[in-house]
Amino acid sequence: MSTEVTRLIQSHRSTRKYQDQPIPEELLQDILSCAQWAPSSHNVQAYSVIVVRSSDTKQKLSAFCGNQRWVVECPVFLVFCADYYRLQKACEMHGETLAADEVESLLVGAVDTALAAENVLLAARSHGLGGVMIGGIRNNPREVADVLGLPALTVPIMGMCLGYPAQDVQQKPRLPQRAVIHEERYQEELIAGALEEYEQTSSEYYSQRSNGTRTDGWTKQMADYVNKPRRAHVTQFIKEQGMRLT
Numbered sequence: 537m538s539t540e541v542t543r544l545i546q547s548h549r550s551t552r553k554y555q556d557q558p559i560p561e562e563l564l565q566d567i568l569s570c571a572q573w574a575p576s577s578h579n580v581q582a583y584s585v586i587v588v589r590s591s592d593t594k595q596k597l598s599a600f601c602g603n604q605r606w607v608v609e610c611p612v613f614l615v616f617c618a619d620y621y622r623l624q625k626a627c628e629m630h631g632e633t634l635a636a637d638e639v640e641s642l643l644v645g646a647v648d649t650a651l652a653a654e655n656v657l658l659a660a661r662s663h664g665l666g667g668v669m670i671g672g673i674r675n676n677p678r679e680v681a682d683v684l685g686l687p688a689l690t691v692p693i694m695g696m697c698l699g700y701p702a703q704d705v706q707q708k709p710r711l712p713q714r715a716v717i718h719e720e721r722y723q724e725e726l727i728a729g730a731l732e733e734y735e736q737t738s739s740e741y742y743s744q745r746s747n748g749t750r751t752d753g754w755t756k757q758m759a760d761y762v763n764k765p766r767r768a769h770v771t772q773f774i775k776e777q778g779m780r781l782t
Contacts, residue, residue, distance in 0.1 A: 544662060549707050551666025552606040554699030559611050563663055567698075570659035574651040580623060583649040583693075585656075586615040586684050593683060600679050601672035601695065610697035615673060615680070616653045618645030620689035620779065636689065637780040649693040660698050670695030677773040688778040706745060709737050711754075731755050 538546075564587075571585055588594055589612055597615070598607035607613055620641065624634040635641075657667050673680055673695040680692050710716075714723075715730035739753035774781060 544658065547707070548661075549666070549705050550668040551699075551701045551703065551705065552668050552697070553701070553703040554606070554610050554666070554697070555702045557611070557700045559665065559698065559700075564612065567656055567659045567663065567665075570655040571652040574648070574655040576648050576651070577644045580644060581648065582619055582623065582645040583652050584617045584619040584622070584690065585652070586617065586686075588613040588615065588684075596683050597673070597680065597695070600676040600683075601670055602675055604670065604672060606668065606697050607670060607695065610667075610699045612698045614653075614656065614696040614698065615684060615692055616649045616694050616696065617686060618642065618649050618691045618693050620645060621687045624689055634689075636778075637782050639781055642691075642774065642779060642781060645691070646693055653694055653696060657696065664700065665698055666701035667696050667698045670697065674767050674770050677770060678776070681773075681777070686777075691774055691777055691779070706741075709734075709741050 568585065568587070571583075572581070576582070588597065591608070594608045594610075594613050597613060598604055601607055620634065620636045623636070627634045653669065657669070660667055671694055673692045677692055680686070681690070684692075686692065711734050712730040714726045715734065735753035735755045737753075738755075738757075739751055742750045742752065771781070
């Protein structure tokens with residue numbers, strides 16, 4: 537049984553082209569308020585959001601993200617950061633020492649940040665806006681941190697372009713539900729068949745989208761993508777930011 541909210545969630549598309557129309561400040565504040573009402577582990581609220589409107593700053597961030605032009609073209613670009621700097625200050629207020637050197641701390645910060653970001657995207661779409669997440673913000677995290685003045689114990693996790701859509705893109709198919717949702721236990725025996733089905737479905741999607749110039753499906757794309765390390769430098773950056781991840 538669908539509701540307005542579930543239909544909104546299930547209609548997700550990434551929007552990369554935007555109208556030349558600013559987002560009203562009151563509307564943006566309503567959207568950003570939704571970030572703060574996302575679930576948070578132990579209410580630590582280990583994230584911050586940098587709102588970027590400056591064309592010059594967006595140009596720099598676009599270059600750091602792999603020259604993704606929609607970072608420049610969107611009216612508002614958001615940078616979502618895991619943030620333990622604020623928690624360190626809270627500890628100092630009470631004579632305590634922050635313990636944020638374990639992988640668990642990074643996981644908590646990253647999950648809190650992702651939940652806040654998803655709330656923002658859903659809220660934006662409910663207002664008729666479109667957007668796209670930008671993982672490329674981690675391509676050059678030191679440069680991003682310098683441009684945005686990020687203090688120690690903060691890590692850029694993702695960016696987000698927001699604006700009024702200037703395109704109507706086809707929805708990309710997802711994995712069959714049986715490959716993702718498991719009853720009572722992980723059902724390994726269902727994965728192979730589901731992947732074969734999805735390879736066919738996704739291959740047809742990309743072929744149609746590219747007029748036949750691209751026919752590889754999801755499993756081939758993922759096999760090519762995950763067979764090598766990605767952004768290995770991020771580990772060193774995180775350590776330099778004061779999280780040693782022991």
